[in-house]
Amino acid sequence: MAAAVLIAGALLYEGGRYLWREKRWNWIVVHHTASDFGNLAYFRDLHQREKGWPDIAYHFLINNGTAGTAAGQVEESNLWHDRDGGYSTKVHEVNQFGIAIVLVGNFEKHSVPDQQMEALLHLILRLKREHGIPLDHIVGHRELWATACPGKHLNMSEVRAKIAEMEKNDAHR
Numbered sequence: 001m002a003a004a005v006l007i008a009g010a011l012l013y014e015g016g017r018y019l020w021r022e023k024r025w026n027w028i029v030v031h032h033t034a035s036d037f038g039n040l041a042y043f044r045d046l047h048q049r050e051k052g053w054p055d056i057a058y059h060f061l062i063n064n065g066t067a068g069t070a071a072g073q074v075e076e077s078n079l080w081h082d083r084d085g086g087y088s089t090k091v092h093e094v095n096q097f098g099i100a101i102v103l104v105g106n107f108e109k110h111s112v113p114d115q116q117m118e119a120l121l122h123l124i125l126r127l128k129r130e131h132g133i134p135l136d137h138i139v140g141h142r143e144l145w146a147t148a149c150p151g152k153h154l155n156m157s158e159v160r161a162k163i164a165e166m167e168k169n170d171a172h173r
């Protein structure tokens with residue numbers, strides 16, 4: 001599977017690596033920061049200092065209104081700008097082929113504010129459409145690995161149901 005993808009990547013490389021990079025996304029993984037303060041620059045700095053990573057581990061970050069942001073405001077990292085793989089999970093395939101979205105907040109302790117949930121649903125729907133990602137490949141971190149992330153108050157079954165409903169409503173317009 002991975003070999004076939006790499007061969008396809010090599011072929012598409014002739015036409016420009018950007019094309020194969022756009023074609024490869026096959027997962028969306030949702031995370032929380034497990035803390036209620038920060039923005040993209042804040043977590044990038046934290047990851048670089050504490051983990052020695054080259055950038056924040058996620059492609060998109062959804063703000064909660066702290067650190068000079070508006071609740072529901074979406075920031076894109078350099079990882080997304082460069083279409084680089086992430087390193088937000090311990091599952092290699094998902095890091096390589098998955099788009100990582102993180103919400104600022106601790107959803108093990110409290111529910112997801114409406115503005116952040118709305119931003120999450122619209123971002124997922126857009127990425128799902130643009131990259132043809134199947135519904136069952138839209139997952140929370142803890143559906144892949146033994147972790148609390150993105151918290152018990154962020155119910156990914158509900159998120160998938162809402163995405164399916166939004167797609168259905170759009171199709172009927």
Ligand SMILES: [Zn+2]
Nearest residue numbers: 031032141149
């Ligand atoms: Zn996570």
